[in-house]
Amino acid sequence: MNIDRRSFVKTAASLGxxxxxxxxxxxxxxxxxxxRIGFLGTGLRGQDHLAAILKRKDCRVVAICDIDPxxxxxxxxxxxxxxxxxxxxxxxxxxxxxDMLTREDLDAVIISTPWExxxxxxxxxxxxxxxxxxxxxxxxxxxxxxxxxxxxxSSRGKLFFLENVCYRRDxxxxxxxxxxxxxxxxxxxxxxxxxxxxxxxxxxxxQPYGGGVEFGEKGFSEARWRTPHSVHRNGELYPTHGLGxxxxxxxxxxxxxxxxxxxxxxxxxxxxxxxVKHPQxxxxxxxADVRFALGDVVTTMIHCQNGETILLQHDTSLPRPYSxxxxxxxxxxxxxxxxxxxxxxxxSEPHRWEDAAGWLExxxxxxxxxxxx
Amino acid sequence: MNIDRRSFVKTAASLGxxxxxxxxxxxxxxxxxxxRIGFLGTGLRGQDHLAAILKRKDCRVVAICDIDPxxxxxxxxxxxxxxxxxxxxxxxxxxxxxDMLTREDLDAVIISTPWExxxxxxxxxxxxxxxxxxxxxxxxxxxxxxxxxxxxxSSRGKLFFLENVCYRRDxxxxxxxxxxxxxxxxxxxxxxxxxxxxxxxxxxxxQPYGGGVEFGEKGFSEARWRTPHSVHRNGELYPTHGLGxxxxxxxxxxxxxxxxxxxxxxxxxxxxxxxVKHPQxxxxxxxADVRFALGDVVTTMIHCQNGETILLQHDTSLPRPYSxxxxxxxxxxxxxxxxxxxxxxxxSEPHRWEDAAGWLExxxxxxxxxxxx
Numbered sequence: 144m145n146i147d148r149r150s151f152v153k154t155a156a157s158l159g160x161x162x163x164x165x166x167x168x169x170x171x172x173x174x175x176x177x178x179r180i181g182f183l184g185t186g187l188r189g190q191d192h193l194a195a196i197l198k199r200k201d202c203r204v205v206a207i208c209d210i211d212p213x214x215x216x217x218x219x220x221x222x223x224x225x226x227x228x229x230x231x232x233x234x235x236x237x238x239x240x241x242d243m244l245t246r247e248d249l250d251a252v253i254i255s256t257p258w259e260x261x262x263x264x265x266x267x268x269x270x271x272x273x274x275x276x277x278x279x280x281x282x283x284x285x286x287x288x289x290x291x292x293x294x295x296x297s298s299r300g301k302l303f304f305l306e307n308v309c310y311r312r313d314x315x316x317x318x319x320x321x322x323x324x325x326x327x328x329x330x331x332x333x334x335x336x337x338x339x340x341x342x343x344x345x346x347x348x349x350q351p352y353g354g355g356v357e358f359g360e361k362g363f364s365e366a367r368w369r370t371p372h373s374v375h376r377n378g379e380l381y382p383t384h385g386l387g388x389x390x391x392x393x394x395x396x397x398x399x400x401x402x403x404x405x406x407x408x409x410x411x412x413x414x415x416x417x418x419v420k421h422p423q424x425x426x427x428x429x430x431a432d433v434r435f436a437l438g439d440v441v442t443t444m445i446h447c448q449n450g451e452t453i454l455l456q457h458d459t460s461l462p463r464p465y466s467x468x469x470x471x472x473x474x475x476x477x478x479x480x481x482x483x484x485x486x487x488x489x490x491s492e493p494h495r496w497e498d499a500a501g502w503l504e505x506x507x508x509x510x511x512x513x514x515x516x
Numbered sequence: 517m518n519i520d521r522r523s524f525v526k527t528a529a530s531l532g533x534x535x536x537x538x539x540x541x542x543x544x545x546x547x548x549x550x551x552r553i554g555f556l557g558t559g560l561r562g563q564d565h566l567a568a569i570l571k572r573k574d575c576r577v578v579a580i581c582d583i584d585p586x587x588x589x590x591x592x593x594x595x596x597x598x599x600x601x602x603x604x605x606x607x608x609x610x611x612x613x614x615d616m617l618t619r620e621d622l623d624a625v626i627i628s629t630p631w632e633x634x635x636x637x638x639x640x641x642x643x644x645x646x647x648x649x650x651x652x653x654x655x656x657x658x659x660x661x662x663x664x665x666x667x668x669x670s671s672r673g674k675l676f677f678l679e680n681v682c683y684r685r686d687x688x689x690x691x692x693x694x695x696x697x698x699x700x701x702x703x704x705x706x707x708x709x710x711x712x713x714x715x716x717x718x719x720x721x722x723q724p725y726g727g728g729v730e731f732g733e734k735g736f737s738e739a740r741w742r743t744p745h746s747v748h749r750n751g752e753l754y755p756t757h758g759l760g761x762x763x764x765x766x767x768x769x770x771x772x773x774x775x776x777x778x779x780x781x782x783x784x785x786x787x788x789x790x791x792v793k794h795p796q797x798x799x800x801x802x803x804a805d806v807r808f809a810l811g812d813v814v815t816t817m818i819h820c821q822n823g824e825t826i827l828l829q830h831d832t833s834l835p836r837p838y839s840x841x842x843x844x845x846x847x848x849x850x851x852x853x854x855x856x857x858x859x860x861x862x863x864s865e866p867h868r869w870e871d872a873a874g875w876l877e878x879x880x881x882x883x884x885x886x887x888x889x
Contacts, residue, residue: 327789330782330834331813405778409703410823416700416847440704440845442817442827450783454815461703462849472813474789476835481854 181206184256185218197225208233257368269298279383306387327475334385335456335468344370356424373437404445408438413460554579557629558591570598581606630741642671652756679760700848707758708829708841717743729797746810777818781811786833
């Protein structure tokens with residue numbers, strides 16, 4: 144790539160929509176010209192980003208790469224709805240993205256492909272001197288992690304992780320409180336990805352969420368590519384929702400670093416249970432024979448150089464309410480988004496903490512009466 | 517001990533007050549005669565048990581052992597208030613408890629001494645064929661654990677841990693729900709001891725809670741004996757509040773067992789911070805130089821033979837609301853006493869789950885407005 148693009152980008156448009164906001168605000172400061180963006184992957188997440196970008200006058204989508212005809216059809220519809228001109232489509236093969244990256248008129252790419260493509264595509268784009276907004280999912284080995292680090296360092300900071308939870312309004316408020324010292328010296332932090340994804344991991348092959356127990360070739364959208372990870376891999380498959388915000392609060396790589404970790408997985412029961420109990424599933428459905436490697440609850444403890452501990456929990460295969468389970472705890476108090484309670488040393492803020500027994504008495508449900516009496 | 521006492525005890529009175537209820541109900545079934553009880557340790561916890569026992573007509577306190585004159589004074593007052601006759605007092609030396617255990621008129625003992633006495637006293641009592649109600653705190657080495665197991669097995673079940681949380685009303689209700697299958701197959705359990713004990717660990721040497729930053733010889737009650745453990749030991753010092761209930765739910769030693777664990781501690785800051793900021797403390801107070809070994813937050817992951825994971829958290833040196841942090845999670849749903857929410861597969865119980873951002877908007881406190889806007 145030539146120097147012109149780099150200098151152009153430095154003065155190019157600032158993006159500012161949804162989870163691509165921080166990516167773009169890192170990239171440019173003044174809106175003199177139009178930023179030319181390419182999309183690698185236009186599944187449902189990529190389509191969200193695309194719709195956000197198409198609303199902006201300071202951006203132009205010049206190229207799109209995807210090989211799924213259904214998703215490309217939806218993508219064309221979105222472009223049409225926004226009255227934008229059709230970008231060049233790269234859909235000839237799984238390697239078509241490499242051609243796209245060599246375009247001279249490209250300033251940045253947004254990568255929203257299945258996880259296993261993230262590292263090669265990000266490295267490919269960085270080596271072409273492009274700014275990269277990368278959906279999370281990340282690397283599959285320590286080697287891949289180091290490759291990504293080296294590519295990012297060579298690019299002098301052109302890689303940006305699109306971890307949207309870092310920019311949740313309450314998380315940013317807590318970050319401000321951390322920086323302002325309200326929690327004192329930080330001691331322990333928690334986060335996680337605790338989200339019942341069963342109707343994401345399985346569908347009927349037509350709709351993205353639920354309606355069946357199909358996945359892989361017979362599934363649609365995330366059920367097609369995400370669920371096989373639950374079959375073949377056991378571990379913390381999606382750490383960044385929790386780790387992103389707390390790593391920023393703990394100043395990781397800003398005077399602190401993670402030194403070691405250990406993780407433990409429970410047995411895997413939730414996905415099988417879902418298949419055999421689903422109206423479109425059952426004991427005789429072929430997927431009832433699938434053995435899932437991913438433990439239903441995976442817990443990871445991380446130790447930091449400055450003495451903090453971080454706890455992560457990955458819990459996506461069981462019935463549960465959504466919760467990232469944040470906890471930010473220091474010598475001055477703690478915040479948890481699990482129970483929404485705030486407790487600060489020496490302050491009298493109202494908080495919603497209530498002991499369980501008190502709740503039990505107030506909770507007038509027949510089920511509780513049955514089991515408590 | 518003679519066979520008469522054993523057969524007597526088997527038909528002796530059933531106790532039923534406070535945390536000694538389960539201990540006693542294990543011990544006897546019908547109230548034919550009076551159960552003769554001895555107390556090892558009559559600090560504040562022992563005094564609570566004593567007052568509970570003195571209320572019963574089917575029990576008699578025949579012996580008491582303690583070497584603290586202040587606590588013995590309080591104990592005598594309690595006995596006087598209840599109009600009971602004064603039991604024999606064993607207070608001559610730290611070894612006086614051994615004499616007490618050889619009494620022929622003793623059926624059972626309740627041990628509420630500092631932690632380090634628990635195992636020798638329990639083994640001593642079991643070897644005298646006495647029923648033992650043992651406060652928690654437990655053993656200090658694997659060897660001690662095995663000694664206790666062997667003594668308990670030789671006694672054919674006369675040892676009972678007085679872990680009161682197992683008998684909290686909501687915990688028992690959840691146990692009933694577990695047994696009834698409402699949570700399906702259990703997958704992951706959590707518990708802990710998350711209790712701001714700083715005003716227990718430090719006091720003014722006169723009152724049991726707070727008023728100063730003294731401990732050890734200059735402290736009173738728990739500050740005298742408990743706080744040195746925070747100076748010298750780093751680990752999960754008090755696992756049973758959390759582990760007791762979830763171990764019962766997970767059928768530990770009833771077809772399941774714990775196979776391995778790993779633990780991680782944060783840095784230790786809370787106790788030092790408390791000392792230097794306390795009005796009776798300060799940077800120049802001698803205790804400001806004490807280095808505490810106990811990490812403020814200690815997290816332990818345990819794996820079970822049947823595939824469940826258990827997470828424990830010990831957090832007693834930081835400002836925080838009280839919470840044992842229970843979570844009982846299976847293929848059918850989960851209970852958490854952290855946020856009091858209940859979520860059951862396929863049911864429509866109301867639950868109090870609210871997303872953090874929604875809470876933030878409703879939470880009209882100036883502090884939040886300051887940091888969120």
